Amino acid sequence: MKLEGMHLQRMLRGQKRSERVFKIVAGGALLFALVALAILIIDVFLDGFRRLDWQFLTSFPSRKPERAGVLSALVGTVYMMGLTALLAFPIGVGAAIYLEEYARKKNWFSRLIEVNIANLAGVPSILYGLLGLELFVRMMGLGRSVLAGALTMALLVLPIVIIASREAIRVVSPAIKEGSFALGASRWQTIWYQVLPIAFPGILTGSILAFSRVIGEAAPMITIGALAFIAFLPDSPLSPFTVLPIQIFNWVSRPQKGFFTCAAAGILILLAVLLMMNAAAVFLRQRYQKRLYL
Amino acid sequence: MKTTRWLIAAVMSAGLALPAPAQAAGLKGKIMIDGSSTVYPITEAVAEEFQEQNPGVRITVGISGTGGGFKKFGRGETDISNASRPIKSSEAEAAKKSGVEYIELPVAFDGLAVMVHPSNTWCDSMTVAELKKLWEPAAQGKITRWNQIRAGWPDEEIHLFGAGVDSGTFDYFTEAIVGKAQSSRGDFTSSEDDNVLVQGISSDRLALGFFGLAYYDHNKEKLKLVAIDDENSSNGSGPILPTRETVEGGTYQPLARPIFIYVNKKSAERPEVSAFVRFYLENAPTLVPEVGYISLPGEVYRLAANRFEVKKSGSVFAGGGPKVGVTLANLLEQSR
Structure with a gap:
């Protein structure tokens, strides 16, 4: 007995030690990631901070770095993202509702669709760019327009919107649905008045995070041919446009030092837009959740 | 759901309620340019200046690379193609197939430098x-x-x-x-x-x-x-x-090496495109050095402008791709 107790004690001590080591390793991993990110942001901030002013936000691209600005790229990015949201949100949520509420019976067809959606979410974005170029720009004749860009981006984010929406719908308690049915509500009424309001914060958060991915994508935009120099604002969905990542990419590859600073300032603006979108996601989730449980 | 309605309204207005820029009197229209990233800074400078004087003309410049630019140009998708080498025979062939005729204009010299630490x-x-x-x-x-x-x-x-x-x-x-x-x-x-x-x-x-x-x-x-x-x-x-x-x-x-722009002959009939190309050749001597390239002798710009006015199509390089050690004045003179 005594021997066994000692053995147990030793084992416990060993476990404690390995626990401590694991904690240090995991903490170190976190620290490494955070420090790398902090260095990156601080470096960009120091390079670009002085260039950030009203003139930079309200000027078109120029050959002179001190006169250049992000106006057309910023407006192009916001415009394209808005259109993407308008296109991808209803389709994505609709698809999620169908898959979760109507196609509950698992047959080979629904399983095939599910596997495909999961796979599509992992397809490299440049392939969506090539698809968009052939389908929207050439076959549908939309040209290198905001609409062609938004349609391409909508395809890119659809799988993510569908997956996020499905998860949000799935966690709605069956008791609520059954209660609704018991009171004589139809399936449609149950979805519209019970399921969607509860799932909405989750759907919204997932979708906004998916749309914020649109902001950072450069590869598909280059393939469909968003432009580098454009000194006017898009005035219709069929207007040519440019986006922030392309403008930054263009500035980084220029020889003049001034453009390097412009690129850093452009990155800061891109980060600010991203942060604003993520903040909006958090804000909306908080707001809706409070209302539901009060 | 008041907030939902507000949200949808916000998304829609962000997308659709952008003001249309005022159109000034004078030249109007669109000019689509794409191609080499080497030529891009020059075309950007010219486009910037031209647009200041002609706010009604909307110029877009892309950077798909010389080859990528020629692909679009050959399909008739762009009006002008920036090129850091003469058109290749395969590219000229593709353009011919879709009925695109072009005018080749040298715009600057680019020196390749060999460098060490x-x-x-x-x-x-x-x-x-x-x-x-x-x-x-x-x-x-x-x-x-x-x-x-x-x-x-x-x-x-x-x-x-x-x-x-x-x-x-x-x-x-x-x-x-x-x-x-x-x-x-x-x-x-x-x-x-x-x-x-x-x-x-x-x-x-x-x-x-x-x-x-x-x-x-x-x-x-x-x-x-x-x-x-x-x-x-x-x-x-x-x-x-x-x-x-x-x-x-x-x-x-x-x-x-000389670097070029290629102008679609059909586009060159549009007043805004021909005004832009004239402006390009007139202002190249001042704008080219400003963006770090070396301007061509004045004689060559004059010959190029002449080539454009008489709408002389084709390449003086006979579709052979890069040519080494060319004296442009000679080539342009010969092709008159």
Whole structure:
């Protein structure tokens, strides 16, 4: 007995030690990631901070770095993202509702669709760019327009919107649905008045995070041919446009030092837009959740 | 759900409620330009100035590379294509098939500079033969030390940097040095982004690389130029450094090349396009040096403008891709 107790004690001590080591390793991993990110942001901030002013936000691209600005790229990015949201949100949520509420019976067809959606979410974005170029720009004749860009981006984010929406719908308690049915509500009424309001914060958060991915994508935009120099604002969905990542990419590859600073300032603006979108996601989730449980 | 309605309204207005810019009197229309990233800064400068005077004209400039630009140009999708080399026969063929005729106009010179690290004391000049020995495909894995190029140079490794293999710059360098476009050793660090090459060469004592002269001008303190000797005394004898004078005067050979714009002949009938091209050739002498390139002799701009006015189509290079050591005035004169 005594021997066994000692053995147990030793084992416990060993476990404690390995626990401590694991904690240090995991903490170190976190620290490494955070420090790398902090260095990156601080470096960009120091390079670009002085260039950030009203003139930079309200000027078109120029050959002179001190006169250049992000106006057309910023407006192009916001415009394209808005259109993407308008296109991808209803389709994505609709698809999620169908898959979760109507196609509950698992047959080979629904399983095939599910596997495909999961796979599509992992397809490299440049392939969506090539698809968009052939389908929207050439076959549908939309040209290198905001609409062609938004349609391409909508395809890119659809799988993510569908997956996020499905998860949000799935966690709605069956008791609520059954209660609704018991009171004589139809399936449609149950979805519209019970399921969607509860799932909405989750759907919204997932979708906004998916749309914020649109902001950072450069590869598909280059393939469909968003432009580098454009000194006017898009005035219709069929207007040519440019986006922030392309403008930054263009500035980084220029020889003049001034453009390097412009690129850093452009990155800061891109980060600010991203942060604003993520903040909006958090804000909306908080707001809706409070209302539901009060 | 008041908030939902508000949210949808916000998303929609962000997308659709952008004000239409006011149209000024005068020229109107769209000009679509795409192509080489080397020519891009010049076209950007011209477009910027032109648009200031003609706010009704909407110009867009893309950077798909010379080859990518010609693909779109050949389908008739763009009005003007920027090109850092003459059109290839395959590209000319494609354009012909879809009925696109074009006018070829040289707009500037770009010198290719060969560069080493500033602390490199031995390498001040190289002959074309030495560069060929270093860059030809047979050199791969064999010519790896400085003393293999010239006796008396140190017995140390050489680290090579060069333009990306899809660029017109790489096409031209290999054509000029090795004798055949795209023919090169493969064991060097290549990048489409010349700033990466500047970084690489300036941080490696044993480096040697080549890229556009404009990038040297902005990084003079980090790099050292190598003078090039083509061993042909008819265009200046001995090793010659690339400068404005030697590139423009035709003595820095064979690494000085003309760069072009190609104008779709059908587009050139539109008043805004022809006004833009005229403006381009008129203002190139001042705008080209401003963005770091070397302007052509005034005579060549005059011949080019003339070529445009009479709508002379086709390429003076007869679709042969990069050509080395051309005197443009001669070529344009001949083709009149």
